[in-house]
Amino acid sequence: MATRTRSKSSNDTRTGDRSGGNGGRRSAFGWGGQTGVIAAAAMAGAAVGIAANLGRKFVVQGIGASAGDWSEALAAEHQLVLALFDKLGATSDEQTWMRAHLLTKIKNALGKHALEEENVLYPVLRRANAAHDADALNGEHGYVKTYLYELETTAKDDPGWLAKARELRAMLEEHMRMEEDEVFPALRAGLSEEQNAELSRAINREGLKLA
Template sequence: MAGNRDTKPRGRSNGSGGSDSAFSFGGGSAGVLAGAALAGAAIGIAANVGRKLFVQFSTGATGDWCDALKAEHQLTRTIFDKIEATDDSQGIMRGHLLMKLKYALTKHANEEENVIYPALREANMAHDADALNGEHGYVKTYLYELETIANASPEWLARVRDFRTMIEEHMRMEEEEVFPAFQKALTEAQNARLTSMMNKEGFKMA
């Protein structure tokens, strides 16, 4: 209760006869501001973590690593659909969609190159891992070309279609051949660990 509170002044006076505290204003406002800053930083960090989690799992990746990669493949197809629906007068829209495509593919490639392909090599599937990893180099080449070609030209959209043909074959090989064969060789614990490792990798770029 107020009657039992220690009334001795603590430190510098706030100029009105009262003592400094975390709840005083004026001269004692430094504590309030510091506390607010820390609280604001904590909220900001929490919001950023929440955003990253949303981005990482917004593709519908509620299953294991294979389901997650398939969902990301589908997201890529959806972006290609939107790009191909544009015409030469929609340069700004094409630029925006290309940025989305590049981000999605870069995040996806990091997950595969830093987690999945190394695991394939450990499982004596180095040939498949190296072939798939090599195709990622062509993905980077296509993205570079699409950023340098004028996107208001028919040549740009033609290059997009070539890119899609190449990457859809890459995704088909992963979804129908390499990943199912690899997953059959995994124990439940290995599959769960791989899922956790891949989600952590994706979280870095979310």
């Protein structure tokens, strides 16, 4: 930032400026008494930025958390992802920007969802003597990430791009069906009301990390 150097007159040397701090001298940047206003504005701006970020997190996380307990929250996130895939499936080869945009939203949603399941849900499954289910579902997450990488690194107007996206949707739908119809109900039934409530809180906390 360019600054203007103000030459001091003999009067300035004798009397100084007692309107501010710093030994009664004016700021070399010529801000004078506005320094406090600028500092206050900067602090207010930072506070607004922090509040906006927290607000965004709670809005995003609220998509799942508002659904109720952990199983309903995760099922709501499933539906959100499938809806994004439906929008993606309606694009043409010329809509490369839209495909890239929707793919980014899908990756973000699946990243948050995977964090909740891999760091909270699947460990609880293993502890509940359902390690086979936990390991199988976790392994499928690896294939999902491979598909996402291939879609990310392939030209969005490639003739086979949309077909691969549809393959991933079909795989995810089967993965989600197994969770919602078999794994979630069995785990929920085996936990007490208090344990289910704590699992809901733990998944919500984990989701906030990437919301």
